[in-house]
Amino acid sequence: MSPTFVGMPPFPKAAARAVDNAQLRHNLHKATHTIRDKRAAVVSEQPDWAALRAAGAGLKTRVLRHLDDYLEQLERAVERAGGHVHWAADGAEANRIVLDLVRATGETEVVKVKSMATQEIGLNEALAEQGITAYETDLAELIVQLGDDRPSHILVPAIHRNRAEIREIFQRAMASWGRPAPDGLTDEPRALAEAARLHLRERFLSAKVGISGANFAVAETGTLVVLESEGNGRMCLTLPETLISVVGIEKLVPTWQDLEVFMQLLPRSSTGERMNPYTSMWTGAAEGQDFHLVLLDNGRTNVLADEVGRQALRCIRCSACLNACPVYERAGGHAYGSVYPGPIGAILTPQLRGFSSELDESLPYASTLCGACYDVCPVAINIPEVLLHLRAEVAASGAHKGEKLAMGAARRVLSSPGLLAAGQRTAGRFRKLTPRRLPGPLAAWTDTRDIPAPPTQSFRDWWASREEK
Amino acid sequence: MGSRETILARVRSALADVPSAETPDDVPVPRDYQRSRSGLDLVELLVDRLVDYRAVVHLDPSVADLARARGRLMVPTGVPSEWLAGVEVVRDEPPLSATELDALDGVLTGCAVAIAETGTIVLDGGEDQGRRALTLVPDYHLCVVRRDQIVRTVPEALERLDPSRPLTWISGPSATSDIELDRVEGVHGPRTLEVAIL
Numbered sequence: 001m002s003p004t005f006v007g008m009p010p011f012p013k014a015a016a017r018a019v020d021n022a023q024l025r026h027n028l029h030k031a032t033h034t035i036r037d038k039r040a041a042v043v044s045e046q047p048d049w050a051a052l053r054a055a056g057a058g059l060k061t062r063v064l065r066h067l068d069d070y071l072e073q074l075e076r077a078v079e080r081a082g083g084h085v086h087w088a089a090d091g092a093e094a095n096r097i098v099l100d101l102v103r104a105t106g107e108t109e110v111v112k113v114k115s116m117a118t119q120e121i122g123l124n125e126a127l128a129e130q131g132i133t134a135y136e137t138d139l140a141e142l143i144v145q146l147g148d149d150r151p152s153h154i155l156v157p158a159i160h161r162n163r164a165e166i167r168e169i170f171q172r173a174m175a176s177w178g179r180p181a182p183d184g185l186t187d188e189p190r191a192l193a194e195a196a197r198l199h200l201r202e203r204f205l206s207a208k209v210g211i212s213g214a215n216f217a218v219a220e221t222g223t224l225v226v227l228e229s230e231g232n233g234r235m236c237l238t239l240p241e242t243l244i245s246v247v248g249i250e251k252l253v254p255t256w257q258d259l260e261v262f263m264q265l266l267p268r269s270s271t272g273e274r275m276n277p278y279t280s281m282w283t284g285a286a287e288g289q290d291f292h293l294v295l296l297d298n299g300r301t302n303v304l305a306d307e308v309g310r311q312a313l314r315c316i317r318c319s320a321c322l323n324a325c326p327v328y329e330r331a332g333g334h335a336y337g338s339v340y341p342g343p344i345g346a347i348l349t350p351q352l353r354g355f356s357s358e359l360d361e362s363l364p365y366a367s368t369l370c371g372a373c374y375d376v377c378p379v380a381i382n383i384p385e386v387l388l389h390l391r392a393e394v395a396a397s398g399a400h401k402g403e404k405l406a407m408g409a410a411r412r413v414l415s416s417p418g419l420l421a422a423g424q425r426t427a428g429r430f431r432k433l434t435p436r437r438l439p440g441p442l443a444a445w446t447d448t449r450d451i452p453a454p455p456t457q458s459f460r461d462w463w464a465s466r467e468e469k
Numbered sequence: 470m471g472s473r474e475t476i477l478a479r480v481r482s483a484l485a486d487v488p489s490a491e492t493p494d495d496v497p498v499p500r501d502y503q504r505s506r507s508g509l510d511l512v513e514l515l516v517d518r519l520v521d522y523r524a525v526v527h528l529d530p531s532v533a534d535l536a537r538a539r540g541r542l543m544v545p546t547g548v549p550s551e552w553l554a555g556v557e558v559v560r561d562e563p564p565l566s567a568t569e570l571d572a573l574d575g576v577l578t579g580c581a582v583a584i585a586e587t588g589t590i591v592l593d594g595g596e597d598q599g600r601r602a603l604t605l606v607p608d609y610h611l612c613v614v615r616r617d618q619i620v621r622t623v624p625e626a627l628e629r630l631d632p633s634r635p636l637t638w639i640s641g642p643s644a645t646s647d648i649e650l651d652r653v654e655g656v657h658g659p660r661t662l663e664v665a666i667l
Contacts, residue, residue: 027649034650051502058498066493068480081633087473139656140647156647163648189648193656200657205567205606221632231605231643231658238601239567249476254493256632260624261502263638267587271646274518275587278658279638280601286635287600297476305483 008337010362015331024160024332031159032323038272039320039376046268055261057380060314063219063252064304070219070252071295077222081284083291088246091121091298098123098211098244101292102132105242107208113226113233114138115213116154116317117246117296119339120352123211134211135177135203137232139196146173152333152341154319155270160332163187174199200232210240214247215316216262217293220255223283224293227266227276237280242290249300250313262316265378269318299352308389312348314379319344321373321383327366336363343373347386355397364390402441425461427454504624511585511619512666518588522641523654524662532577532613532665539611540574543603547596548577552613561599567606575609575659581636583614584626588641590614590664591626593634601635610659612639614666 008014018024043049063070075085088094102110110127112118112134124134124145136145143158144151147169151157158166167187174181179199185191212233216225224245226233237243253262267276285291304310322328322342333341337359338349346367350360364387373383395404413419427434431454437446457465508514512528519526527535532552536542543565544558559565559573579597580590590612592598604610620626630636643658654660 031650035646038650047506048502051499054499055502058496062493062496062498065484065487065491065496067484068477069493071477071480087471087476089472089475089479093472137657138647139645143647156650158647159650166648189651189653190655192648193645193653197656201571204657205571218632223632229643230645230647230656232656234601234605234637235657238605249480257624257627260504260627263627264502264623273522273640275584275589275638275640277522277640277642277644279636281632281636281638283633283635287594295476297472297479301476301479301483304480307486310483 008359010358011335011366014335018332018335019330027160027162028329028332032329035272036323042268042272042274052261052264053378053380056265056378059258060379063254064313073219074217074252078284078293081222083284083293086294088294088296094121094246094294094296095123095126097294099130101244102209105209109133110209110211111135111137111207111236113212113236114141116339117213117248137200137236139230142196143169150334154317166192170195204235207240209242210236212237212245214245214251216253217247217251218256219252221283223281225281227279229277231278234278234280244292246294246296248296266316266318269320269378302354303351309351309386311381314381315344318378320376324372324376343383347383361394424458428456505622511621515583515585515619519664522588524641524664526664528666530665535611536577539609543573543576545578545597545599570606573607576603576607577611578604579613582626582629583619584623585619585621590639592637601637605658608659609661611663614664
């Protein structure tokens with residue numbers, strides 16, 4: 001099973017390690033630039049993009065400000081259409097609900113469509129502990145699962161792997177999960193995709209239980225929507241007799257008509273296509289399926305309670321902000337220590353987990369505040385604003401003691417002209433003794449900078465001496 | 470207190486700042502985007518977009534000729550008989566298993582709506598389309614689009630669709646960009662999508 005993110009070091013440490021990995025940086029640079037260009041091309045094709053973005057932001061804000069009403073509306077609509085609705089206050093409860101549902105079918109294997117929510121709650125691991133194997137079917141998730149790896153991107157979880165690495169993983173691991181890789185497998189993307197098709201074919205055709213997330217849930221009609229590319233989603237959603245969808249409570253949109261906004265915003269922002277190859281929309285028990293919807297909180301109501309931070313819940317998981325971010329491009333996804341990496345992860349993860357670790361406290365600082373993420377966000381989440389807001393929270397919570405001491409000392413000196421002048425004269429007198437490197441924790445600052453030598457005379461002293469003349 | 474009540478109570482307390490008199494409609498949603506547009510001829514645009522995503526497109530072909538060339542095809546009951554002259558037809562009666570569908574050469578269907586701007590065909594499980602597995606498991610899909618089913622924009626398409634039906638939106642053949650963001654056609658869904666516009 002994939003290792004989890006527990007016990008990850010704070011962002012700067014993990015990022016420094018990633019930046020040292022030349023292969024990783026090369027893979028990330030190529031991938032993020034490719035998709036960035038594709039997105040820009042299809043967004044510029046859409047003459048009313050700005051208006052769609054404003055509508056998308058407005059609709060999500062509407063849902064969030066009245067989420068209780070919309071959740072109850074969704075529940076009624078799904079049940080009216082023959083589906084069952086379950087509520088999970090946290091990840092453990094969601095895992096328990098899914099486990100019980102799978103057990104009730106008597107099956108020990110399930111097929112899965114790529115889903116951020118089930119990654120977040122560690123569903124595969126929870127099922128494995130109870131003897132149920134979850135097979136990931138999205139190509140990138142398959143690469144991650146076979147490689148015993150962790151996802152590093154929302155849309156393309158194996159973005160950190162290149163074709164040669166993927167070939168090696170397939171050859172090494174496919175046999176222990178099912179049909180082995182074909183003999184003479186090359187590293188051509190076409191050949192690798194074909195190997196995945198063969199590996200999963202039998203599994204799809206015999207699957208009895210499918211597990212998915214959803215991109216959208218329409219409160220008015222109870223319709224769930226899954227966008228995908230490969231057809232693995234359609235396989236998992238259509239062929240099994242039992243379908244279980246784990247959906248975060250923020251995934252709602254008010255009405256059927258509102259999908260007209262999101263079905264334009266999401267494909268162009270995520271894969272940079274006018275439309276993704278396949279989208280499935282179903283309402284309740286479609287074609288006689290046994291359908292279960294698990295509504296997941298798991299920290300989302302914490303995020304909702306923060307008037308500034310709650311806009312993070314508008315996120316439709318397109319990952320445009322990752323692809324645009326200069327920090328993500330260099331540090332990669334793993335450094336963020338969460339299934340939600342990049343700029344959106346930097347504001348979502350610490351809020352979802354409630355600043356539970358040193359890593360969480362470091363995430364709001366994993367940004368240069370350049371604002372590229374805000375520009376590309378299809379629902380106009382002001383990520384820099386939330387980053388600053390969360391930094392203030394971290395600072396107020398008692399973290400960064402050294403910085404606080406230094407700032408306190410600076411305030412005393414800067415607010416007293418006498419102390420300031422004395423300090424400046426002292427610095428000027430000992431200017432020859434200014435060290436090139438600072439000691440201890442301050443050394444990080446001088447790793448990449450020289451300390452400027454203090455001038456022989458301060459401006460005030462110069463001004464005073466000029467008047468004397 | 471069950472988790473349903475716990476979550477709803479958490480939501481309500483998180484939203485303490487929202488005035489109790491506020492209704493969802495009070496939250497502004499600017500709808501300045503375009504529901505329709507003018508521009509290139511609809512059919513021309515649809516063909517351009519379909520081809521761009523590697524679908525094979527025919528304008529006013531003989532559907533039966535295209536179908537005959539493909540061998541044993543699943544054909545839902547609502548498909549008009551004039552498309553079927555000489556075609557080796559397989560019916561979903563009684564419903565075929567996934568493995569049986571996998572052994573067929575392809576599937577021939579109509580559609581509900583086509584969206585020109587995005588090159589998208591929407592299936593809604595109508596009589597000429599059948600259940601969702603029929604257009605998923607076989608490796609070849611021949612889809613007939615009538616000119617009066619083509620709209621230009623996504624909003625125009627949603628207006629024509631019924632959310633109570635299971636819907637499948639198809640834009641080109643199955644594809645992936647998971648390896649170095651290179652688009653490769655043909656993973657789990659039909660690897661060949663052929664569209665006949667009538």
